[in-house]
Amino acid sequence: MRVLVVExxxxxxxxxxxxxGEAGYDVDTAADGPTALQLTREAIYDALVLDVMLPGFDGLELLRRLRADDVWTPVLMLTARDTVSDRVSGLDAGADDYLVKPFAFTELVSRVRALIRRGSTSHQVVLRCGPLELDPTTRRVALSGTPVELSPREFAVLDLLLRRQGHVVPRAEILEHVWGVSSQEGSNVVDVYVKYLRDKIDRRFGTRLIHTVRGAGYRLTEPS
Known part of the structure; x- marks a missing residue:
């Protein structure tokens, strides 16, 4: 297994x-964005370990260029910054996982192993539920062909509900997935963002896709 470390x-x-290397991987390294981009054009890697802050151009720009070139090698992004906006930026650019410095090396190896096991995602398929469509790659959302403009967090909530459509998604899971926290005592942020989605999708188009399951969470299903 061959890994490129960009740091x-x-x-x-x-x-x-x-x-x-001690974990059994063949490792190439790059110290800047342009060198890393060139290496990915010369060799096939099973995974990339990518720092955000790089000379030449940063890790986010490298990711955008890789995905634009249709290179879908799994990417573990490393950063010293741990805000929700930082995580959203990395994932939006095409990262598959995110690890904050400092980290336990055993965790990094475990995450690299999981990414390689999962394999290259290639161009992600469009998610659909009845007339609703969401393209994870272009971040386009439409209902019956009409575009729906969503904020990054609205998009993340809808993406999760679509991937789990037909199943109840607990509020705690949505909170962890979108905001990166396991709990927010007394907060109704999930309910607020579900309301935003209903305003932009269900109420706007006169349909009913997003359902509340009292005491459990939310479920997205095709309209009956």
Whole structure:
């Protein structure tokens, strides 16, 4: 298994290279965005470990260029920043997983192993539920062909409901998936964003896709 480590700090790059090598991976390294992009055009990798802050152009730009070139190698993004907006930016650019520095090296190896096991996602299929369509790659949402404009978090909530359509998705799971927290005591943020979605989809188009399951969560199903 071949892994590309893209990290501009020499000490961290050496640690990653040595540790992944000891875990049984063949490791190539790059210290900047342009070099990493060139390496991905010359070789096929099973996974990329990618720092956000890079010279030349940063990790987010590298990700965008890779995905634009139809390179869907699984990417684990490393960053020292741990805000929701940072995670959303990384995932929107095409990252498959996200790890905040400092981290336990055993966790990094475990995540790389999981990404390789999952394999390249290629171009993700369009998600559909009745007249509703969501394209995870272009981030386009439409109902009966009419575009629906959503904020990043509205999109993330709808994406989760579509992937789990027909099943109840607990509020806690939505909170963890979209906001990256396991609980927010006394917060109704999930309910607020579901209302936003209903306003833009169900109420606007006179349909009923998003259902409340009292005491459990939300379920998205095709209209009867």
């Amino acid at each position: 501009d700090q020499p000490k961290m790059r050496d640690v990653l290279c040595r540790g992944l």
